[in-house]
Amino acid sequence: MTGRPAGGGPAAPGDTADLVVIGAGVVGAAAAYFAARSGLRVTVVDRGPLAGGTSSAGEGNLLVSDKEPGPELDLALYSQRVWREDLAEHAGLWEFESKGGLVVAASPNGAGPLAVLLREQRARGIEAVDVARDELRDYEPRLSPDLAGGAYYPQDAQVQPMLVVAHLLRMARLAGARVLTDTEVTGFLRAGERITGVRTGRGRLSAPAVLNAAGTWAGAVAELAGVRVPVLPRRGCVLVTQPLPPVIRHKVYAAEYVSDVASSDAALQTSPVVEGTRAGTVLIGSSRERVGFDREVPPTVLAALARNAIALFPFLASVQAIRGYLGFRPYCPDHLPVIGPDPRAPGLWHACGHEGAGVGLSVGTGKLLAQALTGRPTDLDLAPFAPERFSPPTDPPTDPPTDPPADPSAEGNEPSPTTR
Template identity: 75%
Template sequence: MSGRGPDVVVIGAGIIGAAGAWFATRAGLRVTVLDRGPLAGGTSGRGEGNLLVSDKEPGPELDLALLSRRVWREDLGEHAGLWEFDEKGGLVVAATDASAAGLAELTRRQRAAGVDAVDVGADELPAYEPQLAPGLRGGAFYPGDAQVQPMLAVAHLLRLARDGGAEVRTGVEVTGLLRDGDRVTGVRTDRGDIPAGNVVNAAGPWAGSVAELAGVRLPVLPRRGFVLVTEPLPPTVRHKVYAAEYVGDVASADAALQTSPVVESTESGTVLIGSSRERVGFDGSLSLPALKRLAANAVALFPALAGVRALRAYHGFRPYCPDHLPVIGPDPRAPGLWHAGGHEGAGIGLAAGTGLLLAQALTGATPALGLAPFAPERFDEGDPAP
């Protein structure tokens, strides 16, 4: 670690950077967080705040999700009220016999991996969600699925990190990396150089550009998604509810517009309606076709929403990796550079585990999960098949 400056500079004041900063500070490291914009000014401020295990196939991402769920509940449990932690549970519904069978097979494999998943018959669905459309063929309930208010989570995690001695600087743009041979020894910014023992790239959908500053390739791409927000309603949706097809859509590598119904209420009474995904670069223009499909999908799932007004719509750019796994850990191609990104739409939920793993690895402790599946150099021989 460097004798000058902080032990760690974190590039990015979103949920991944915030969690990494808090855990690293808690582990005794001197941390500086930098962002060219405001706190949660990118992806983290434009999502739904989901903490899910239900949408993940058994494998490294589910392992990370289970770790993260434990960390949100235990390591961060005393602060849960700060970010409106709500373990509302998730209900996945199937519209056809084929999708119901596929969902049952998924829950079987998830239970074998340690997930609490309850198969729900078609006649049992109204007990979970009385206003669901009739004719659905079955579902699955995940009592551990939860939600947080993501902007509050970012703000409070960074405040807690500051209370522990971290420095958080917004409006500071990283323009380059300091080097000593191949080793990264800090960052160059528009406000001056900051030497550091390690640099963590937590720049979300811009992580690829940060990696380029070190001359390494990281194929993180933006994937645009929209969310509709309704007017406040009487209790309409009890859980996070989504169609079984959502799992496959999230795992798809298709660049074209895809939508699948995802509906949930917030504490204020508004209903959040998703989800869409498409790879259009950083095009932030409003897409009426996407919004129309979101609305139609939601009404098909909850007919009572048909006469409800939408107050607004917003979008975010989710950091997409070709193999749908995040990038976490040191980059052997540029020693001193670490990556924490590529979580796509699961970043809020996976942030807690990611932050813990980073802090453990940075301090030389054995990480709670092996980092090999998330290694940044795995893309050197070409992007893996999705």
């Protein structure tokens, strides 16, 4: 599917493209950018604004430290190379900050599993430095003196996700892509079993390939095509403090955060995650629970976040929290994103289910998809992320959304931030 890039403009009946991307969040933006750079005529559609869902609800972390050995870590390391090499000249546009991550263990019982994880991660290419108990405060002077030890990950970084979306789509437009916001996808065009485009409220868009990058609503988009992709919302909350002088240098979190990320438990889990921002505020997480799209957060959750953070940084006990907010991560039950063509509906492709790692994994996902869409060998094997791994159908998810948005075609419907 190659062709001359098309210009901008509204959708109209009979419009054609080589690729329609459903979702103008960070994953859809990355896919659109790399596909347009590869010579494809790309049209991006979203029922809302740019980055109107999960992409506006994150801290922009590009982490390797929180990933156990396996396909997701391989994708994270590949994405790091894309961020630092392919996109290096644009780093300033989205405030790329190679701040590093510090993982701490509260007790010797936590230090043992962290040491095991470190050995396994190093074997897969992660850079990590063992940090003894008496060295922790060399990295973070305000840390509690009662911690047992930790590890420093220099590859961990951060970007501003809204800026990533805005600039990747701007650069995609310069390469010929179109971006249509406030454009609801209501169904798919077909020729027999093959997907040949989408129906929207602004007309039909014909394309031999359609990419489902709809974030927490990717499962609903897949259902429009008659296939199952079990992506569910996983709620997370964050506290924000009053602005402070620069006091926290890295992303700092407790070792149990890694196991919480990998957990399939639907019940509430909290583990301390603390980091400063350029504006001086301190962001305090992290919680995760599967409650559909319920936005009513019990005060006890925010209180738990505060207690956890104070255990790491005692000085925060005297700092005022000025607000709290929440968002929803696109969770997949096997903790792997869904990336690649769907043989159950030829012509349909997926890029979804990245949970809280979507910002970090977005550019690797986008580059790999562009390679596959243009018939080139992919730099990383996509087989572990294959959509058909969910066939034959199993029992459907048991935690249905509460008060869901009426339209399943957008990148998301969660305008409030969250953390990984």
